[in-house]
Amino acid sequence: DFPTAVSPIKPDSLVFCKYSERGHAMSLHFVKPYHKHLIKTSFLLSSLLWGMIPGSIHTVCAETAETDQQLSQTDSHTVAIDPGHQGPNVDMSALEPLGPGSTEMKAKASTGTQGAFTGLGEYQLNLDVSLKLEQELTDRGYIVVLTRRDNDTAISNKERAEYAAEQGAEICVRIHANGADSSAASGALTISPSSANPYVASLYEQSNLLSQCVLDSYCQATEFDNRGVTYADNMTGINWSTIPVTILEMGFMTNEHDDLQMSDPDFQDTMVTGIADGIDSYFESVGKDVEN
Numbered sequence: 295d296f297p298t299a300v301s302p303i304k305p306d307s308l309v310f311c312k313y314s315e316r317g318h319a320m321s322l323h324f325v326k327p328y329h330k331h332l333i334k335t336s337f338l339l340s341s342l343l344w345g346m347i348p349g350s351i352h353t354v355c356a357e358t359a360e361t362d363q364q365l366s367q368t369d370s371h372t373v374a375i376d377p378g379h380q381g382p383n384v385d386m387s388a389l390e391p392l393g394p395g396s397t398e399m400k401a402k403a404s405t406g407t408q409g410a411f412t413g414l415g416e417y418q419l420n421l422d423v424s425l426k427l428e429q430e431l432t433d434r435g436y437i438v439v440l441t442r443r444d445n446d447t448a449i450s451n452k453e454r455a456e457y458a459a460e461q462g463a464e465i466c467v468r469i470h471a472n473g474a475d476s477s478a479a480s481g482a483l484t485i486s487p488s489s490a491n492p493y494v495a496s497l498y499e500q501s502n503l504l505s506q507c508v509l510d511s512y513c514q515a516t517e518f519d520n521r522g523v524t525y526a527d528n529m530t531g532i533n534w535s536t537i538p539v540t541i542l543e544m545g546f547m548t549n550e551h552d553d554l555q556m557s558d559p560d561f562q563d564t565m566v567t568g569i570a571d572g573i574d575s576y577f578e579s580v581g582k583d584v585e586n
Contacts, residue, residue: 371577372437374458376531377424378470378541379406379417381445390452393493393533400530402450407473409547412557416547417445419556420469423544426566427469434570439463451531459536465504467573468531471556472543480549481519484509485532485541488525493533500538503579508542508572515568516561518545518552542569 380386386403406416421442428438439461441447441454449457458466472483484505489498505523513520526532532539544565545552555561 371435372439372461372463373431373573374439374441374461374463374466374537375424375427375431376441376454376458376466376468377417377420378468379403379420380442380447380449381405381417382415384446384448386448386450390450390530392528392530396493396533400451400528402452407471407547409553409557410477411550411553412547414547414553414557416471416473419471419544419547421445422559423556423562423565423569424469426562427569430566430570431573434574436573437462451529452534455531455534455536455539463537465500465573465576466535466537466539467504467508467569468539468541469569470541470543472546473548474546475548477548477550479546480552481521482509482513482516482545483521483543484523485526485529485543486523487529487532487535487539488527491527491533493527494535494539497535497538500580501532501540504538504576505540507576507579508540508569511572511575512542512544512565512568515564515571516545516555518555 380403382405386401388402389399390402392398392400406420408415409419421444424440425443428440431438439458441457442449454468455466472479486501486505487494487498489495491498494501502523509520509523512518529541532541545556547553547556556565
């Protein structure tokens with residue numbers, strides 16, 4: 295049997311090395327503590343059996359490799375993903391304040407729109423994409439907070455914002471899809487609080503940056519039309535947020551092209567990659583600002 299060993303690759307880090315036999319090739323699996331990235335490197339032994347004949351181990355190839363610098367970009371980041379709406383069976387018609395101290399009231403949530411060509415409910419699309427996004431972000435090393443994992447969770451827009459912050463999230467990306475009276479309307483946009491927002495004006499700068507990063511990367515990946523960042527101060531989920539927040543309207547479910555694309559599970563992987571790339575870009579930009 296080949297040995298299993300644990301050895302440090304640097305003073306403050308242990309790497310777990312698992313050896314498995316594949317003919318003459320050996321595979322060591324390096325797992326960074328507190329990280330879900332897996333780094334694999336293949337080795338070729340100069341002898342057929344470990345230790346039988348003196349020889350050296352020669353590195354053949356790196357199947358996947360990420361530097362400590364790349365890994366550390368996401369080491370401490372926690373991201374909240376909010377799949378918009380919930381199933382139509384959940385009554386969310388009760389009212390809640392538009393923002394802290396507001397006398398204006400809005401329904402706790404709505405069921406959203408529906409695919410005009412696929413019949414897919416927005417609440418389901420949002421959840422499907424969010425669950426895939428959770429996995430993608432986890433694979434990149436993020437800690438992910440999801441505000442719901444099914445369509446039966448009765449959680450209001452206000453409660454979503456509060457939950458994200460309570461769980462230690464640094465940003466909140468709210469996943470939605472659009473609808474319009476005209477089937478010609480297409481493309482993606484993000485929604486950010488304005489600089490004059492009466493509740494969260496202090497979040498404008500970073501929310502705007504987050505909105506731009508997510509939208510640009512998403513549109514680059516999907517080749518959807520980029521409709522730009524819009525600003526709204528009448529969104530309960532934004533007004534109750536205490537962390538940078540954006541709403542991504544992924545596309546128009548009333549447009550045939552957008553609707554069919556967004557409902558395709560394979561294309562959803564492309565969508566998710568774009569969103570995750572935007573989140574990476576946001577944290578890279580914030581990190582550069584801190585350094586400067």
